[in-house]
Amino acid sequence: MHEKEFLAARLDEQRGHLRAVAYRILGSLSEAEDALQETWLKASRAELGEIDNLPGWLTTVLGRVCLDMLRARKARRETPLDDEPAPLVRLVHRADPEEEALLADSVGLAMLVVLDTLSPAERIAFVLHDMFAVPFEEIAPIVDRGTATTQKLASRARRRVRGGDAGPDPDLARRRAAIAAFLAAARDGNFAALLEMLDPDAVFRADATAVTLGSRAELKGAAAVAEAFSGRAQGACAALLGTAAGMAAGVVVAPLGRMSMVLAVTFAGDRITAFDVIADPARLAGVTVAAG
Incomplete structure (x- = not known):
């Protein structure tokens, strides 16, 4: 004994x-x-x-x-049993807030998304x-x-x-940092900060798959877009997205590290002019994610 x-x-x-x-x-x-x-x-x-x-x-x-x-x-x-798909309209409800926080803190959400593709x-x-x-x-x-x-x-x-062997792009790094700041303001419910980072005519557009999962098809104006994000985005992170058009800074929504959608982000100067939600599996298959 x-x-x-x-x-x-x-x-x-x-x-x-x-x-x-x-x-x-x-x-x-x-x-x-x-x-x-x-x-x-x-x-x-x-x-x-x-x-x-x-x-x-x-x-x-x-x-x-x-x-x-x-x-x-x-x-x-x-996917694992504890990984539940999240309603897109909420960008994104956490099935297990404590586990989501542990994962994000210990590894980084973008890193988990990349690991899931290996x-x-x-x-x-x-x-x-x-x-x-x-x-x-x-x-x-x-x-x-x-x-x-x-x-x-x-x-x-x-x-x-x-994200490949190419050297860091200062513009990509700056825009990724801006997106990360936007998501942080969204999680904090800082409506004023969100408005400050959005172009007055900013738009939010979702593809058909996102709409079937609960997302609004389109929102127009900074106030409407800011309201959609305010107090949300816990399962979202800024990341570098690789598409046929090249590398760009954007948003990955990945509850527990499993990518469910990406948001292509368009800028005019230092302000965000558009979010385009991609949730269609066929289109997502053509998107790669880099942790940075």
Whole structure:
């Protein structure tokens, strides 16, 4: 009994770290807990006393569990059970405010959106190496690749996260910052600040899919647009959007990191003149997102 308690204490010492790893890999609190439970089950069957590097061993086991979960999710083409679609008109109601805040603070909403577009192996390699400094030599067995190939997986993921190899565009950075300020004012319900950032003739337009999900088809004038955003936008973030026309700053609405729509933003000088909502799946498929 004493030995079991000792081993349980050693496992509990790693719980916080492993939970953070699983959370960032999976983007879901409930799935992270499921991954931890599976890891604990595997650990209970192992001879832990013979393992020299317990944290490394547990991370490897957890990584394999998470990889299997990501592959199963991709095969089923379904999102985690705690990820509920949000009414577009509210831009966006949070199914779980505490979890949404945790995700945004620990990873960044735009980052979660990009991670969701990666292959399971790319996501594992990038998160473990770039976020937790796990050596490629230890990641390679998890994804069943050689070390060099694992490095390439992480490199591809890194390019996706950064939006390609092009250098930073000062204009894009400035507009993204302006959009982030607008969304912050929206979340705070600062109507006056929203008006200040909008062109007097600003418009809000939504595609047919967004309208069927509850969005207004069109709003005209700064006051109407500001009212639509005021006190909302908790599940939205500023991001760089890649389309056939090139890279532009815009808005991604992604409850719990799953992209449900994007808003193309048009500027005249430093003021926003238009928001164009894209929710049609076919059109969304042609949009890439970069965390910056």
